[in-house]
Amino acid sequence: MINHAKAAKAFLRNEKRTDWHDQALWxxxxxxxxxxxxLPEWEQLRETASQIKxxxxxxxxxxxLEFERQALQNGVYVHWANDAEDFNRCVxxxxxxxxxxxxxxxxxxxxxxxxxxxxLECEGIEVxxxxxxxxxxQFRNEPPSHIVLPAIHLKKEEIGELFHVKLxxxxxxxxxxxxxxxxxxxxxxxxxxxxxxxxxxxxxxAETGAVVVCTNEGNADMGVNxxxxxxxxxxxxxxxxxxxxxxxxxxxxxxxATGQAVTxxxxxxxxxxxxxxxxxxxxxxxxxxxxxKPQFLNSLKCIRCGACMNTCPVYRRSGGHSYGxxxxxxxxxxxxxxxxxxxxxxxxxxxxLCGSCSNVCPVKINIHEQLYSWxxxxxxxxxxxxxxxxxxxxxxxxxxxxxxxxxxxLIARRLLARLPRKMIYNSFNVWGLGRELPEPPASSFNQxxxxxxxxxxx
Amino acid sequence: MKARETILNRxxxxxxxxxxxxxxxxxxTDAGNYLPEFIVSLRNAGAEVVQxxxxxxxxxxxxxxxxxxxxxxxxxxxKKYGSGSTLSMLDKLESVFxxxxxxxxxxxxxxxxxxxxxNRIIPFITRRLILKISVNDLVPTMHQAYTRIDxxxxxxxxxxxxxxxxxxxxxxxxxxxxxxxxxTVLI
Numbered sequence: 001m002i003n004h005a006k007a008a009k010a011f012l013r014n015e016k017r018t019d020w021h022d023q024a025l026w027x028x029x030x031x032x033x034x035x036x037x038x039l040p041e042w043e044q045l046r047e048t049a050s051q052i053k054x055x056x057x058x059x060x061x062x063x064x065l066e067f068e069r070q071a072l073q074n075g076v077y078v079h080w081a082n083d084a085e086d087f088n089r090c091v092x093x094x095x096x097x098x099x100x101x102x103x104x105x106x107x108x109x110x111x112x113x114x115x116x117x118x119x120l121e122c123e124g125i126e127v128x129x130x131x132x133x134x135x136x137x138q139f140r141n142e143p144p145s146h147i148v149l150p151a152i153h154l155k156k157e158e159i160g161e162l163f164h165v166k167l168x169x170x171x172x173x174x175x176x177x178x179x180x181x182x183x184x185x186x187x188x189x190x191x192x193x194x195x196x197x198x199x200x201x202x203x204x205x206a207e208t209g210a211v212v213v214c215t216n217e218g219n220a221d222m223g224v225n226x227x228x229x230x231x232x233x234x235x236x237x238x239x240x241x242x243x244x245x246x247x248x249x250x251x252x253x254x255x256x257a258t259g260q261a262v263t264x265x266x267x268x269x270x271x272x273x274x275x276x277x278x279x280x281x282x283x284x285x286x287x288x289x290x291x292x293k294p295q296f297l298n299s300l301k302c303i304r305c306g307a308c309m310n311t312c313p314v315y316r317r318s319g320g321h322s323y324g325x326x327x328x329x330x331x332x333x334x335x336x337x338x339x340x341x342x343x344x345x346x347x348x349x350x351x352x353l354c355g356s357c358s359n360v361c362p363v364k365i366n367i368h369e370q371l372y373s374w375x376x377x378x379x380x381x382x383x384x385x386x387x388x389x390x391x392x393x394x395x396x397x398x399x400x401x402x403x404x405x406x407x408x409x410l411i412a413r414r415l416l417a418r419l420p421r422k423m424i425y426n427s428f429n430v431w432g433l434g435r436e437l438p439e440p441p442a443s444s445f446n447q448x449x450x451x452x453x454x455x456x457x458x
Numbered sequence: 459m460k461a462r463e464t465i466l467n468r469x470x471x472x473x474x475x476x477x478x479x480x481x482x483x484x485x486x487t488d489a490g491n492y493l494p495e496f497i498v499s500l501r502n503a504g505a506e507v508v509q510x511x512x513x514x515x516x517x518x519x520x521x522x523x524x525x526x527x528x529x530x531x532x533x534x535x536x537k538k539y540g541s542g543s544t545l546s547m548l549d550k551l552e553s554v555f556x557x558x559x560x561x562x563x564x565x566x567x568x569x570x571x572x573x574x575x576x577n578r579i580i581p582f583i584t585r586r587l588i589l590k591i592s593v594n595d596l597v598p599t600m601h602q603a604y605t606r607i608d609x610x611x612x613x614x615x616x617x618x619x620x621x622x623x624x625x626x627x628x629x630x631x632x633x634x635x636x637x638x639x640x641x642t643v644l645i
Binding site for chain 2: 226
């Protein structure tokens with residue numbers, strides 16, 4: 001079971017580094033604000049995007065079938081996969097069919113979710129992540145800490161050391177331009193050797209069967225266009241009905257993600273080059289379970305921009321790895337409990353419920369409300385941590401009875417004013433571990449009101 | 459085929475109330491001058507901008523200023539870099555000139571499709587990319603751009619906005635990732 005608070009505590013031990021992490025992400029949030037404020041119709045776009053996604057989800061089977069029909073007509077192989085295992089086997093089967101052993105992959109959170117890399121590696125296949133940030137964390141053998149900026153938790157000096165060992169860059173070199181170009185030279189060799197290229201999917205257009213992939217580095221296109229076989233992996237929620245809808249989403253995605261007006265490359269794959277093969281794998285892996293829950297199905301509108309992470313005061317100060325889920329941050333905290341409530345019971349609490357995530361979300365997912373609903377789910381499934389559930393039941397008794405409330409209030413005011421600090425701030429007072437309790441007032445509001453409003457009837 | 463039926467049946471079994479997809483209200487396209495906005499967007503995306511006078515010929519300009527640039531006006535270069543090419547040969551491409559079809563003022567994106575170059579990897583594998591775009595093909599936003607694309611004929615197309623880039627190391631912007639290190643746009 002994930003213990004978010006404990007993992008966050010470890011992250012916070014290095015204060016300077018935490019501050020740096022916080023600032024780096026806040027910088028991205030500010031860039032997002034500037035980009036968004038350039039469009040006077042931003043709020044209308046959000047409303048439209050949310051409407052499109054909502055309408056699509058309400059007739060998902062219809063749109064998926066239409067997408068499949070168009071893709072088949074385009075000469076594309078369409079596969080379906082129930083779960084991670086199904087999906088991994090499907091990818092392997094395609095690779096085996098071509099007797100391939102060298103695979104390049106551009107960013108895909110779905111393949112992370114399904115742990116495709118370790119699966120293929122066990123089968124003797126070399127999988128190379130080609131997004132720079134993804135390659136860095138692949139070298140380090142760790143998961144991404146952010147869905148758009150996978151290596152945002154690392155300092156350039158650490159990457160310099162890593163590249164020195166893995167790529168033979170100069171010892172002590174940490175200049176981002178030097179390191180980037182070294183990694184790109186290494187990856188270009190991989191592109192030229194790869195037999196199969198795997199990508200994620202940003203949008204799949206039902207009307208035309210187009211698979212749309214957005215990158216800044218150009219790694220999706222280098223991989224796909226160099227290899228004999230291209231495989232695009234999509235969750236069932238990636239389908240959008242019309243080409244016209246693409247305009248709405250491509251205007252919003254990069255602005256929300258990095259503060260760019262659009263990603264450098266917005267690639268539309270429809271048909272394979274004659275003699276080559278194009279495959280699309282449509283994956284459920286728990287998404288239909290979310291679709292079943294009316295209070296949570298809006299989370300399937302997510303376009304994976306990461307804006308909710310960049311703005312989240314908890315994410316910025318606890319780091320992506322503290323969530324222990326493939327997708328961290330606010331959106332991850334409402335997606336993960338849907339897949340395994342017990343494992344991720346902590347995540348809905350990794351939030352101050354300030355609502356900033358919902359405010360920046362380009363598709364208007366009510367993230368903070370869902371976080372609150374998930375807390376109730378955790379509670380009614382009796383999965384609250386023991387300390388929290390005891391406190392809750394005690395507090396419920398006190399707060400539901402006015403004479404209990406007044407009596408406890410009186411005791412608390414007296415004790416807080418008199419007890420030595422050590423007695424109040426100890427391991428039983430979880431709230432007080434990182435926070436000061438308020439100054440105890442001399443009297444309760446009730447007493448104050450009686451004294452000052454003698455003539456008013458209470 | 460089993461997974462397909464399972465997934466589709468699961469979705470249908472939920473029986474969500476259908477929500478009507480609304481018609482998109484497009485921003486009105488007036489015949490405004492989008493050129494200044496386009497140039498700003500290109501520069502923001504890291505592209506170099508060259509405005510040619512009406513009498514100047516783009517191909518001649520490229521020949522003069524970027525000697526050795528490969529363009530695909532001739533059948534020979536089409537053959538050489540198309541079916542007759544190998545990846546290691548394409549990997550040696552230094553500078554390539556391609557005609558853009560549609561350009562978007564709001565974000566500097568230029569639409570190219572593989573009808574205009576012989577191998578899909580060319581705009582990515584080259585070190586320098588030069589795109590030509592006519593002011594007549596300039597539209598204000600992605601909405602208008604998408605209506606201009608002929609989807610019935612399309613097999614592969616890409617919007618390109620600037621040279622390839624990354625900021626994956628400490629959020630420092632580095633121009634030149636896997637794709638070209640520079641993009642020049644001739645208007």
